[in-house]
Amino acid sequence: MSENCIFCKIAAGKVPSKMVYQDDLVAAFQDANPLTPVHILVVPKKHYENILDDIPSEVLEAMVHAVSVIVKQTGIDKTGFRLITNTGDDAGQTVHHFHIHIMGGRKLDPSAGEKRD
Numbered sequence: 001m002s003e004n005c006i007f008c009k010i011a012a013g014k015v016p017s018k019m020v021y022q023d024d025l026v027a028a029f030q031d032a033n034p035l036t037p038v039h040i041l042v043v044p045k046k047h048y049e050n051i052l053d054d055i056p057s058e059v060l061e062a063m064v065h066a067v068s069v070i071v072k073q074t075g076i077d078k079t080g081f082r083l084i085t086n087t088g089d090d091a092g093q094t095v096h097h098f099h100i101h102i103m104g105g106r107k108l109d110p111s112a113g114e115k116r117d
Contacts, residue, residue, distance in 0.1 A: 002047040007097035011045045021070055025062040028070055028102075037105030038074045038081070042066045048098040050087040055098065067102055076104035 002008045009015040011027040020040055021028035031039040044059045071077040081104030086093035 002097070005047055005095070005097050007041070007043045007095055007099060008045075008047050011043055020073070021066050023062060023066070025059050026066050028066050031101070036103040036108065038076050038103065039105075040070055040074075040102040041099045042070070042102065043097060043099045049096050050093065050098050051085055052087060053098065063100060067100065070102055071104070074104070076102075080104060080108070082108055 006015065010017045010029055017032075018030040019027060020030060021042070024045075026042055026044055028040050028042040031041055042063050044055065044063065046059070048055050048059075067083065071081055081102060084101040084103065085099065
């Protein structure tokens with residue numbers, strides 16, 4: 001765990017969140033500032049800055065499994081959803097802990113990302 005990382009603290013249960021999924025390797029919780037009706041973040045419990053870190057395959061597999069479970073639980077597997085991961089400041093990564101955004105629940109803008117209202 002990184003001492004100053006908010007996602008590490010959330011995954012460890014040290015900061016309150018609306019947790020929607022958890023296993024030994026990953027945690028998933030609702031985004032504090034959602035851009036879509038369903039906006040959930042899936043994070044590894046161990047700190048990795050971004051996708052370019054040496055993330056073990058079992059962690060990546062656990063993250064993909066979590067996505068599969070969550071989209072079915074929320075029903076967006078039927079209507080469609082978007083997965084986003086940002087790498088670096090220029091790409092919009094504001095929390096430097098690798099994470100996947102699951103976004104859906106309405107028709108999404110066909111551009112690369114959603115805009116803040």
